[in-house]
Amino acid sequence: TTARRLDPFADLNPAQREAVQHGTEAEPDLRPLLVIAGAGSGKTNTLAHRVAKLILHGADPQRMLLLTFSRRAAQEMEQRVAGVLRRVLGGTTTPTALPWSGTFHSIGARLLREYAGRIGLETNFTISDRGDAEDLLGLVRNDLGLTQTKNRFPQKGTCLAIYSRVVNTQAPLAEVLQQNFPWCSAWEDELRRLFGAYVQAKQEQNVLDYDDLLLFWSEMMGEPSLATEVGAAFDHVLVDEYQDTNRLQAAILLGLKPEGTGVTVVGDDAQSIYAFRGATVRNILDFPHQFRQPARSVALEQNYRSIQPILAVSNAVIAAASERHAKTLWTDRAGAQLPQLVSVPDEASEARWVADRILQHREAGLTLKSQAVLFRTSSHSAVLELELTRRNIPFVKFGGLKFLEASHVKDLLAILRFAQNPRGRLAGLRTLQLMPGIGPVTATRVLEAIEQAADPRDAVQAFEPPAAAAGEWAAFVELFQAMHKSSGSSTWPAEVGLAKRWYLPQLERLHDDSEARRADVENLERMASGYADRERFLTELTLDPPDATSDQSGPPGRDEDYLILSTIHSAKGQEWKAVFLLRAVDGCIPSDLGTGSTSEIDEERRLLYVALTRAKDHLHVMTPHRFYITQQGSMGDRHVYAARTRFISDALLPQFESITWPLASVDPARRAPQTVVMQIRDRAKSAWR
Ligand code: ATP
Numbered sequence: 001t002t003a004r005r006l007d008p009f010a011d012l013n014p015a016q017r018e019a020v021q022h023g024t025e026a027e028p029d030l031r032p033l034l035v036i037a038g039a040g041s042g043k044t045n046t047l048a049h050r051v052a053k054l055i056l057h058g059a060d061p062q063r064m065l066l067l068t069f070s071r072r073a074a075q076e077m078e079q080r081v082a083g084v085l086r087r088v089l090g091g092t093t094t095p096t097a098l099p100w101s102g103t104f105h106s107i108g109a110r111l112l113r114e115y116a117g118r119i120g121l122e123t124n125f126t127i128s129d130r131g132d133a134e135d136l137l138g139l140v141r142n143d144l145g146l147t148q149t150k151n152r153f154p155q156k157g158t159c160l161a162i163y164s165r166v167v168n169t170q171a172p173l174a175e176v177l178q179q180n181f182p183w184c185s186a187w188e189d190e191l192r193r194l195f196g197a198y199v200q201a202k203q204e205q206n207v208l209d210y211d212d213l214l215l216f217w218s219e220m221m222g223e224p225s226l227a228t229e230v231g232a233a234f235d236h237v238l239v240d241e242y243q244d245t246n247r248l249q250a251a252i253l254l255g256l257k258p259e260g261t262g263v264t265v266v267g268d269d270a271q272s273i274y275a276f277r278g279a280t281v282r283n284i285l286d287f288p289h290q291f292r293q294p295a296r297s298v299a300l301e302q303n304y305r306s307i308q309p310i311l312a313v314s315n316a317v318i319a320a321a322s323e324r325h326a327k328t329l330w331t332d333r334a335g336a337q338l339p340q341l342v343s344v345p346d347e348a349s350e351a352r353w354v355a356d357r358i359l360q361h362r363e364a365g366l367t368l369k370s371q372a373v374l375f376r377t378s379s380h381s382a383v384l385e386l387e388l389t390r391r392n393i394p395f396v397k398f399g400g401l402k403f404l405e406a407s408h409v410k411d412l413l414a415i416l417r418f419a420q421n422p423r424g425r426l427a428g429l430r431t432l433q434l435m436p437g438i439g440p441v442t443a444t445r446v447l448e449a450i451e452q453a454a455d456p457r458d459a460v461q462a463f464e465p466p467a468a469a470a471g472e473w474a475a476f477v478e479l480f481q482a483m484h485k486s487s488g489s490s491t492w493p494a495e496v497g498l499a500k501r502w503y504l505p506q507l508e509r510l511h512d513d514s515e516a517r518r519a520d521v522e523n524l525e526r527m528a529s530g531y532a533d534r535e536r537f538l539t540e541l542t543l544d545p546p547d548a549t550s551d552q553s554g555p556p557g558r559d560e561d562y563l564i565l566s567t568i569h570s571a572k573g574q575e576w577k578a579v580f581l582l583r584a585v586d587g588c589i590p591s592d593l594g595t596g597s598t599s600e601i602d603e604e605r606r607l608l609y610v611a612l613t614r615a616k617d618h619l620h621v622m623t624p625h626r627f628y629i630t631q632q633g634s635m636g637d638r639h640v641y642a643a644r645t646r647f648i649s650d651a652l653l654p655q656f657e658s659i660t661w662p663l664a665s666v667d668p669a670r671r672a673p674q675t676v677v678m679q680i681r682d683r684a685k686s687a688w689r
């Protein structure tokens with residue numbers, strides 16, 4: 001064991017070691033490296049060891065770029081790398097600088113600010129999140145008179161989805177409409193006009209949306225001198241979860257390193273679950289022949305995560321996919337306990353069963369943190385969240401409603417964004433309208449004056465506010481001047497304090513429950529004080545907002561024990577001792593939306609595969625027969641009866657322990673074969689007509 005502690009590479013299997021050492025041999029192999037392998041085979045772990053190995057071999061961490069799927073994943077990766085380095089170098093602190101790490105989007109934001117002057121951007125651009133992008137698109141749409149009520153023009157969310165897909169896939173609009181949004185095809189000309197105007201508005205307002213971060217970065221890589229310069233800044237570029245990258249991301253990678261030397265990507269085509277957002281599994285399949293020299297491929301076959309019975313059902317589920325790269329995956333983790341397939345009458349009993357079982361696991365020594373509840377869509381956990389709250393089981397929810405979506409948090413952020421970039425319309429409109437007597441018309445006039453003025457401060461100073469706003473306006477002018485003076489980074493935390501002090505009276509005036517909201521505002525201030533400057537804070541917060549928690553007092557501390565609730569999409573790459581999957585029924589997995597083409601069905605199957613393969617020791621698959629859904633539009637609220645997901649076939653049943661709960665009240669013969677819909681609310685309503 002002493003030798004093991006000294007040599008963290010001793011635990012690696014031969015294939016993992018091959019990947020870790022690639023390029024560090026006496027006669028270095030300069031080919032790009034691809035690790036393509038199934039879930040839990042140690043891809044991420046291998047990548048972390050490789051980064052450490054390269055650093056130990058003399059690579060400069062500041063010249064390494066590590067691209068992960070989320071900020072959480074980047075942080076985990078940093079910890080793993082630091083852990084390996086500590087084991088080799090000794091000591092308790094991180095011995096050396098760590099690589100640049102983050103998502104494609106956050107690294108893009110960083111590079112675009114750095115190179116702004118050279119590519120015709122202003123350095124103080126604002127990044128709008130999806131919600132803001134939708135709202136801006138909505139404003140532009142209204143300006144063009146393309147309102148949704150008139151002739152059922154697509155909603156702003158749909159418009160943004162179409163736009164985003166065109167950008168990320170780099171496919172023509174007509175093709176995207178025909179393949180993914182056929183019901184919007186009739187609007188092609190109007191949409192083209194809308195998107196043109198949207199791009200124009202973003203430019204005028206000095207705003208970039210998420211997609212721009214990739215688009216502009218990839219455009220930058222299309223300029224040979226810049227591509228060479230940026231590419232030369234990194235000796236190594238390493239990417240995790242490569243199966244979920246899109247065309248732009250592949251183009252960026254190729255632009256950075258056309259020779260492929262220093263490039264490492266890892267991924268699993270069976271876990272590709274972001275095609276709906278424009279990711280393409282072709283990237284990982286084409287990787288071997290993309291660069292000027294062919295890649296070296298390494299396959300990993302041993303799964304270290306799950307016990308045999310869990311791996312067996314996961315393998316069986318994915319083996320039935322119509323299109324896939326055959327891979328073998330085995331484990332030496334024996335285990336007697338079969339995964340459980342739990343049949344319950346409705347979602348209330350689903351929630352009760354899950355909460356009971358979580359507490360039982362905790363009694364048996366599993367912390368809450370080592371357990372997770374997964375679901376297809378954020379709304380699926382609503383009933384469980386109530387149950388957990390009732391029983392005082394703390395949780396954090398990934399991929400759900402965000403802290404940032406609360407209106408008071410948005411208010412304070414708008415004030416900060418407005419200071420950052422006074423031309424940003426949305427932030428400006430929101431901030432100005434916090435004052436009494438100022439509505440959209442007055443706010444727009446202020447913003448127009450700012451646009452015309454050489455110095456925004458003069459425009460604000462000179463503006464005559466409506467009488468009702470006089471007091472607030474004077475305070476606002478003072479705030480605005482102060483925030484613009486403090487453009488140096490050292491005054492950043494003070495700036496948040498100023499904004500908060502101006503905002504709190506507005507908050508009290510606008511909300512009855514201002515006490516609870518005040519806590520969030522304080523929280524935001526605390527978070528902000530952890531950042532050196534405004535740009536960093538706003539960028540990181542926009543790109544990776546904190547997750548929602550069971551109590552409203554912000555993200556829990558490091559030492560607290562809490563359960564994880566997560567959409568399957570956000571659970572990618574992670575693992576827990578016990579995993580619960582909610583609503584494993586047809587209509588949820590596969591979702592109603594995803595039941596069109598074979599490729600959509602396949603993506604849903606891969607999603608289930610991702611969910612099952614998160615579990616190490618305990619897997620509980622829930623199948624409620626009835627649940628309630630709330631829908632927008634004409635469908636109304638309804639109860640839905642559903643059957644076990646089609647991806648778990650009858651032939652697979654012997655590999656599960658089947659549980660029916662509660663025993664007495666369920667008649668197995670009553671299981672509905674397909675979705676039946678009962679419009680209970682509608683019936684109740686019609687009784688009054
Ligand atoms: P996913 O496809 O879900 O992202 P992955 O292939 O990235 O999975 P990891 O998360 O890197 O897999 O590893 C899965 C688990 O196996 C981790 O707990 C990791 O520590 C462990 N593991 C990986 N390699 C080894 C090894 N050689 N010996 C022991 N444990 C290992």
Ligand code: MG
Pocket residue numbers: 043044045240573
């Ligand atoms: Mg991984």
